[in-house]
Amino acid sequence: MCTRIETDIVKFCKDSQVSLVAIGPEDPLATGLADALTAEKINTFGPEKNAAQIESNKDWAKAFMDRHNVPTARWKSFSSPQEAKKFINNAPYAALVVKASGLAAGKGVVVAKNTNEACDAIDDMLTGKKFGAAGDTVVVEELLQGEEVSVLAFCDGNTVVPMLPAQDHKRIFDNDLGPNTGGMGAYCPCPLLDSEQLKYVQKEVLERTVQGFKKENIKFVGVLYAGLMLTKDGPKVLEFNCRFGDPETEVILPLLASDLYDIMTACCEGTLSSQRIQWKENLTAVGVVIASRGYPETSSKGQVITGIEKVSAMHNHVVFHCGTALKDDNIVTNGGRVLIAVALAPELVIAAAKATNACKVINFDGAQYRRDIAHKGIAKSILGSGKLTYKHSGVDISAGNELVTHIKPAAKSTSIPGVMGGLGGFGGLFDTAAAGYKDPLLVSGTDGVGTKLKIAQEMGIHDTIGIDLVAMCVNDVLAHGAEPLFFLDYFACGSLDIQTAKQVVSGIAEGCRQAGCSLIGGETAEMPDMYPPGEYDLAGFAVGAVERTQLMPHIAQIKPGDVLIALPSSGVHSNGFSMVRKVMKLAGVSYKQKSPFSKDNKSFGEELLAPTKIYVKAVIPAVKTGKVKAFAHITGGGLLENVPRILPDEVAVRLDATKWIIPHVFSWLATAGGINATELLRTFNCGVGGILVVKSADVDEVLGLVRSQGATVVGEVIARKGEEQVFVPNFTEVMAGLMRVHVPGIVEKHMIQKKKVGVLISGSGTNLQALIDATQDPTQHIGAEIVLVISNKPDVEGLRRAERANIPTKASLKTKIHLQC
Helix, strand or coil: CCCHHHHHHHHHHHHCCCCCEECCCHHHHHHCHHHHHHHCCCCEECCCHHHHHHHHCHHHHHHHHHHCCCCECCEEEECCHHHHHHHHHHCCCCCCEEEECCCCCCCCEEECCCHHHHHHHHHHHHHCCCCHHHHCCEEEECCCCCEEEEEEEEECCCCEEECCCEEECCEEEHHHEEEECCCCEEEECCCCCCHHHHHHHHHHHHHHHHHHHHHCCCCCCEEEEEEEEEECCEEEEEEEECCCCCCHHHHHHHHECCCHHHHHHHHHHCCHHHCCCCECCCCEEEEEEEECCCCCCCCCEEEECECHHHHHCCCCEEEEECCEEEECCEEEEECCEEEEEEEEECCHHHHHHHHHHHHHHCECCCCECCCCCCHHHHHHHHHHHCCCCCCCCCCCHHHHHHHHHHHHHHHHHCCCCCEECCCCCCCEEECCCCCCCCCCEEEEEEECCCCHHHHHHHHCCCCCHHHHHHHHHHHHHHCCCCEEEEEEEEEEECCCCHHHHHHHHHHHHHHHHHHCCEEEEEEEEECCCCCCCCCEEEEEEEEEEECHHHCCCCHHHCCCCCEEEEEECCCCCCCCHHHHHHHHHHHCCCCCCECCCCCCCCEHHHHHCCCCCCCHHHHHHHHHCCCEEEEEECCCCHHHHHHHHHCCCCEEEEECHHHCCCCHHHHHHHHHHCCCHHHHHCCCCCCEEEEEEECHHHHHHHHHHHHHHCCEEEEEEEECCCCCCEECCCHHHHHHHHHHHHHHHHHHHHCCCCEEEEEEECCCCHHHHHHHHHHHCCCCCCCEEEEEEEECCCCCHHHHHHHHCCCCEEECCCCCCCCCC
16 A cells, blocks of 8 residues: 555656656555556556565565576575574574565575574564564575675566676675675676576576566566576575665666666566667776665764765766765765765776775765675686787787798698608607608607796796706607607807806706606807897707607597596796786786795796696606597697697587696786686696596596696597587686685775876877877886876867877867866
8 A cells, every 4th residue: 555655656746747757665666656656557667566575575475486486595484483493493404594574674684604693583583573564474595605696687577688787795894794784885797697697597587587477467567686696506596676776776777878768668668679778888887885884783874975076076987875965065974875986997807996996085984885896706807808818918829820821831842751740730740661761750849938038037047947948849749649859959148158058958957857858969059139138048859759550649539528637737837928927017016026826935936937847757658558549738829729739620628627726826817917718728728738638448547647747537528519629617617716815906906096197288299199108008007197188279189199098188279277186
């Protein structure tokens, strides 16, 4: 039954010929305001009373979900405290979530740590009447494990269209500590819910719910809000709301590109299916709630608030009022949650930093806010859409692949009897029999260690880089089943330093001992002016032998069902260092600083110089059994580029990232550099230095021979169904967990306030361009940003340079210009 106020609302809307009413709070929906408005033929965006039960009556809502097979937690409702507590203590699952069945202003849910705490919540609600009539019936639910995500959807009673997923932060304190609140902040879009899961939610949760309403002759118009838990068994519904949720709405709607009025009208008129709802691209939103002292138990009122205007004037910032009032021409606090500061930015980490910084600008006595809003999503956001690529770091893998195709004809034109295969394999093959010899096949390999040398030279550590050189060559030769016989090195420098050269050669000798081959010669080239003082370059050459019958890879024998055994890497090995060095510049750290991912308090340089593993002595015995079909050395191009080199076209492989240990260096690189999952997998070895392919029946025998290397079964060969040949399930999830420890550091870095600079120009703006390039280059750490460019002449190139860089401009013919920062 409508209240007097709601009756007045209906009269006002009718008298004023209001064309659309959007109902925000849950209480008027629960009491039937939408029914009254609809009866007067007023378009009403919000469900009628019977549909609003999905939020206002949790007992009814849970039973509804069960009736229509909507995935949700197991549950039972009670009005007797004794029966409820008996159930909590004897339930076949962790019955630790206690909910008041009615509306309790977002505070009627207790997620207990144990049964005693759950029973106390029962007493508070059923006996102590903490929530009044809303707690006359309680729902006791199974405690689900996972991340919570909110998916809101527009609905016209037939069609349901999801909005971008968001994540709320319910607990009052950082790291999800303290009591539940109405929400202390949110961010959108939430990358924790991938595209396949979102499809599942749309079909199995949202559409199934709307179909359930139709079966029960209930028409739902408005926003259907699904609060979800992403469990190991898939998304499950924690609760439904029948309205825009707070604080999710404040981060969802700023990203809406379509007209909200048009969408609401279409929902009311049943034409939502004709709407093409669009969202702003390449933009994220983070909102941080500022609450008053004592919240959520109490709230203080009347404190004067300052700084709102300053934040509101910032680009891509919005301040939404929650609990404020006007007093003596001042905005003052008037509730628990007072304001929410929202910031928009292309990257989630930047939006999080800006929103948190905005809360520092807004001040009132007793203000409290969380400083970790969106941190849960930052790692997956980077892995899904990180911008830094190997190409940006100076290495273009695609261009390199194209170059190989141009080189092949030239290489073929130089062929002589005995040459086998072609470019692109792990080694060059030579048939001694075809050349008139009766000996086995010889396999040669040549390689270097790339820009890892730069780090060795900066650190002054030269005795391990030689091990890398040998490893890169002999592991390539090993890919053809060949046992390395001898090795030669090439050392080039501008001015020979005897001690440095001796250390390098000692490392090469150690690598040869590990590989079981002889160092039989080399070349030392001293070339003044070619290399600056202190720098040198290395190249290596290995030759191995293999019986013709044991030549690998046996590509034609590789079939679906074959098993993949991984040999762990020692770290980055010797590929991807152009990107590593780029990340070090972005992070603004030196190689001699203590590394945050080191277990032994080593510096960045010491960790990154961990020598490449040599797999010869472990793999050769396995190869000689004839049970190994192929060995892939994971070098430049990572898992995505190297594994396909040993596969026939008709198969692919699936590598389960939970089956091997990913060294912490990769999680730091991903977080600090903003590297997405695909780029990680096609640049680095990600913890796997080599892959063996064997029949499933031969796994135990082969694994026993290579177990000393820490080898593990990590995947299988499958039939190929598309262009991709390498799939790495669970990689994003494993990496996100490893990255989380590094997230606070990068957020703090982005929170550093930059000096705001205005630039005055009068022409083409060549100096301006230099300033723009410097301030927008994240590797230079300038600490300033250009926020305005002013010219005393209109229509000059300098203004266009600024506009191309998205910097506001102003042309003024006045001689006096006043700037306010």
